[in-house]
Amino acid sequence: VTFGYPNNQPLMKGLSFTAEPGTTVAFVGTSGCGKSTILRLLYRFYEVQSGQILVDGQDIKRLKVASLRRHMGVVPQDTVLFNDTIEYNVKYGKVDATSEEVQQAVQQAALADAVAQMPRGLDTIVGERGLKLSGGEKQRVALARVLLKKPRILMCDEATSALDSTTEASIMQALYSVRQKDTTTLVIAHRLSTIQSADQIIVLDGGGCVEQGTHCELLARQGVYYTLWNTQRKMESHHGEKDAGSANATNATA
Known part of the structure; x- marks a missing residue:
């Protein structure tokens, strides 16, 4: 090329x-x-x-x-979240997904522990551009969204560059662990x-x-x-x- x-x-x-x-x-x-x-x-x-x-x-x-x-599925460097629930934001990758599929994607993206600590779990509302979430949580939502879609080609374009090394390593490990x-x-x-x-x-x-x-x-x-x-x-x-x-x-x- x-x-x-x-x-x-x-x-x-x-x-x-x-x-x-x-x-x-x-x-x-x-x-x-x-x-x-x-x-x-x-x-x-x-x-x-x-x-x-x-x-x-x-x-x-x-x-x-x-x-x-x-x-295709893309995990970008700057994830945009909708002013809606965590579940809605994850289901953006597959709008007809079942609750079980959403739960599985959340688990695969290593987001389950963070969701469990939120006031209403997956029904917790997040602000526009994810202002209520940490950088690591936002990127895990983005990863869950892509994993739910189950794309043939998954692309990560410096998706964790703004995160600290520990958080970046945990997200990349989550990505490697669900290779299909x-x-x-x-x-x-x-x-x-x-x-x-x-x-x-x-x-x-x-x-x-x-x-x-x-x-x-x-x-x-x-x-x-x-x-x-x-x-x-x-x-x-x-x-x-x-x-x-x-x-x-x-x-x-x-």
Whole structure:
């Protein structure tokens, strides 16, 4: 696939990869390398300039957009919730879902404990844009919504980037735990530590795929992914030391 935004250099130059059903594929690379663009092309927000994107062997250009998107589910970075009940917000993914199906999706998304503590459970009203919920709870609602839909292709576009590392890890673990044999999951994660369990990691650079493999395979090659991994680990370690230092200073002052 080749693609570039108007008045810019091509962002992708002959990019090619295969994502098998029942697997999780993660995309990594530096900012601006085209990770999110892959998902936008698949969702047909944009059309490829050359090449093909095939789903079950069919060129997506030959499919009606509505028909294509009916088989897709997206967990976005910024989840919008309706001024209605938790159940209504989850059922937006499948309006004719039964109560049992909603409960199952809530459980799969690791949202059940939070719902149990709410005043009216699934009947609790949440404010517009989810102002009454934490960031982690909002993203779990979004995940439950998508899991209820049971899409053939599930896409997470940095859906947890605004969350703390612990919350992000728990949500990604929930996502990995409910992988289904017919669902292909495509993930763009903020922290590389959350994609270690991906079946395939695709490293993007210079408009194409420069490395491809599992987490362990890519670390063993000591290439681009290895460098990204170590850089991020050092940054996280540095931030952890700063946080610990701030806490110690606060305790000493107290």
